[in-house]
Amino acid sequence: MDVSPPYTTVIFTSHLADAKGYAETAAAMEALAAQQPGYLGIESARGPDGFGITVSYWADDASARAWKQVAEHQAAQEEGVRRFYSDYRVRVARVERAYTCPRPISP
């Protein structure tokens, strides 16, 4: 995800409680997110303790908000609350600068 800032990021942290069907739902949501206007990218990591962080990137706040409202995503969010996660947190943030190694994003 090599877009230069500024852009919007949604940081989703969660503890996975029930993994049954989770991988399929998560993959379907990643594929659906990629079809939304303003989508820039998504990255995820989950450790053996069940704690995970997913960071998605959006052109602006409006596209991040719109994704939250997509019906199929809302159904997955409801299943997340009801079953997948013991807890989760969402933070919406504006990326102001970025740097990378080995190669720079901006000159």
Place this chain on the structure above:
Amino acid sequence: MDVSPPYTTVIFTSHLADAKGYAETAAAMEALAAQQPGYLGIESARGPDGFGITVSYWADDASARAWKQVAEHQAAQEEGVRRFYSDYRVRVARVERAYTCPRPISP
């Protein structure tokens, strides 16, 4: 990390190339970060494929910048570049809103 926005977050994504001594260095850096002015919290997840996300939280941009400059942290960053990571990326962002389940951060 229950502080209400706004605050600053540093999103660090990396692929771990050489894990030897990494857990010790990462734990030492987390302990050192916690002693810095403006530190609010840190969360990490790394999957079996070696891809990891660490998110640290800071009162403001100045405290996030100051942490980057702490000498012992700089030495760890250099070792990260030289040995631990095949690649990494750092994004600095301003958290504008947050919500959580089951309980809200803000009333």
